[in-house]
Amino acid sequence: MEKTLILLKPSAIQRGHIGHIISRFENKGLRIAGLKMMQLTDEIIDEHYAHLLDKPFFPRIKASMMATPVIAGCIEGLDAVAVVRTLTGVTNGRNAAPGTIRGDFSMSVQENVIHASDSIESAKTEINRFFKAEELFEYKLASFPFIYSTDEAKQD
Numbered sequence: 001m002e003k004t005l006i007l008l009k010p011s012a013i014q015r016g017h018i019g020h021i022i023s024r025f026e027n028k029g030l031r032i033a034g035l036k037m038m039q040l041t042d043e044i045i046d047e048h049y050a051h052l053l054d055k056p057f058f059p060r061i062k063a064s065m066m067a068t069p070v071i072a073g074c075i076e077g078l079d080a081v082a083v084v085r086t087l088t089g090v091t092n093g094r095n096a097a098p099g100t101i102r103g104d105f106s107m108s109v110q111e112n113v114i115h116a117s118d119s120i121e122s123a124k125t126e127i128n129r130f131f132k133a134e135e136l137f138e139y140k141l142a143s144f145p146f147i148y149s150t151d152e153a154k155q156d
Contacts, residue, residue, distance in 0.1 A: 002080040003033060003136075005126040006088075007115040008071035010064060017105050017113060018071055024087055024101055025075050029147035034074035034136040040065050048129060057110075064110055072130040078152060081116075081123050088116045 008021055026032065040048075045062050052058050075084055089096030093106025093113070106112040117123035127136075141147070 001031075001076045001078060002120065002123075003074055003076045003127060004081045004084050004117045004123040005115075005130060006073040006075055006084060006117075007130075008073070009111070009113055009115060010067040010070065011108070011111040012105070012113040013068045013070070015105070015113070020105070021101055021114060022071075022073070025073075025084065028077075028083065028087060029143070030075045030077040030080060030083065031139075031141055032073060033076045033138070034131050035071065036131075036135060037069045037071050038130070039069045044129065048126070061110060074127050074131055074136055078148060081118075081120055084116045085118065088114055 006025075008018055012018060012021055022032070022035070042062070045065055046053060049058065049061060049065075052061060077083060087101060089100025089102035091102070091112060092109045093102040093111075094108070096103035096106065096112075098104065101114055102112050117126050
């Protein structure tokens with residue numbers, strides 16, 4: 001099974017959408033492998049957003065991401081990266097389709113309530129950035145046989 005990272009941003013925390021957003025992933029049939037609240041540091045933000053460090057808007061992003069703690073989640077499922085990105089919607093909340101997380105909970109490019117890894121490679125790097133190995137859990141969902149057909153995936 002594939003794993004991916006989500007971050008519920010301060011805009012989600014402040015607006016009381018933690019449960020609403022997490023339930024979207026559970027309702028889809030994805031498994032929560034890890035979940036924690038944490039305050040981001042300068043170092044982790046600089047590393048996570050290294051591709052934006054030289055942009056004039058970077059200080060605004062950093063301030064926004066440090067406004068409150070965030071919720072980091074490791075989500076698992078078949079094609080998890082693509083499925084989570086589809087559920088999340090496009091970056092600009094005003095352009096995100098209704099029914100997506102950003103389409104339903106965001107009106108902003110920056111304050112768009114959630115980050116989701118954009119590739120399998122990014123997911124691996126980001127999961128390792130935000131989680132220690134002992135913070136990720138393997139367990140069987142009782143509903144697994146009703147989420148995937150037997151020829152789609154096997155749960156160990």
